[in-house]
Ligand code: FES
């Protein structure tokens with residue numbers, strides 16, 4: 415029986431902990447998602463360190479929509495659709511760079527940094543006085559805002575402010591992006607990994623799934639685990655999971671930093687671990703004791719598709735799960751470091767991108783996602799609801815130190831339930847879906863809780 419017989423509301427039953435596999439496969443749901451989710455949520459489009467000079471630009475996507483993110487002559491940032499108003503060609507096919515204009519390679523319409531249509535070849539001959547260039551600039555994405563260097567954009571004028579949208583998540587993000595004066599910077603280019611699977615498989619995992627790590631990644635972790643190290647061989651077991659009614663989540667917040675992770679010693683690892691020890695007092699003064707060592711050995715996800723992975727084998731990365739089709743996505747990964755870190759520490763963090771995100775461990779995850787996708791060609795599999803019940807009833811909203819909804823990290827799928835609850839609200843609502851029973855949080859933003 416198709417989901418169409420029961421409606422979108424039946425696809426996700428967060429209070430029962432049930433999710434239909436159709437949401438990972440169905441083309442019609444994917445089409446609805448591409449508008450109702452990706453054209454109304456705040457989406458990460460780049461980091462300010464990638465746009466240093468005026469004319470610097472990044473080419474990326476907001477959902478399926480190709481966009482250019484451009485540093486303006488006045489220092490501001492504009493985000494505009496990378497689609498020529500003549501026939502829809504991309505006006506810029508580079509991943510990024512610096513430019514004075516964006517000139518379409520089909521017939522040569524040329525747009526300024528602000529998206530204005532400045533030149534049309536042979537305009538007088540071709541159009542006489544019929545073409546009003548002021549009406550045919552690149553389509554602007556109306557909402558653009560930054561959070562401590564992270565650039566977000568939103569197609570929906572009625573969406574809440576970025577700060578309200580992030581809510582409690584800012585407290586956790588700060589421990590990644592605001593540890594030291596100057597925040598973070600992106601090092602190098604963007605790693606783009608094509609996966610078979612639905613983008614939500616990656617997003618939900620980063621929002622809350624430490625449970626998979628030491629089975630899925632058992633062979634990878636054996637390669638870097640120090641057999642002689644004392645202590646728990648599974649450091650992800652400890653820690654807290656944060657989630658919010660707005661759909662954000664963190665797989666696990668772990669104190670104790672890298673120092674008790676049972677990694678095979680290496681010069682890079684020692685260097686980066688020492689850097690975190692050396693900067694601990696400064697971070698304590700800046701953010702308080704709870705965030706000195708966090709986030710560590712963990713992943714997080716800002717709803718719907720902006721993720722990070724922190725201090726796993728001494729690297730840090732941020733990334734985006736870009737949907738492509740119901741069964742394919744691209745994961746874009748950026749290496750990030752404290753801007754104030756010494757060059758040798760930056761180099762060590764960059765060197766270790768290949769250990770986890772770009773090497774042995776990502777392929778473990780990709781194997782799961784592609785196998786699930788292959789199974790979803792089966793109508794019987796798609797008819798069978800999936801179990802998302804772990805840790806139901808165990809969450810608390812009144813943790814004395816950590817804002818948001820908190821559970822133990824290894825044994826909870828509260829993040830998943832909140833992620834899909836919010837997903838369903840966007841999918842089912844024609845209006846911008848307000849959070850139900852919103853409350854004022856520690857950050858002063860509105861974020862609903864159950
Ligand atoms: S499609 Fe761009 S100039 Fe024709």
Ligand SMILES: [Fe+2]
Nearest residue numbers: 627630631779
């Ligand atoms: Fe994983």
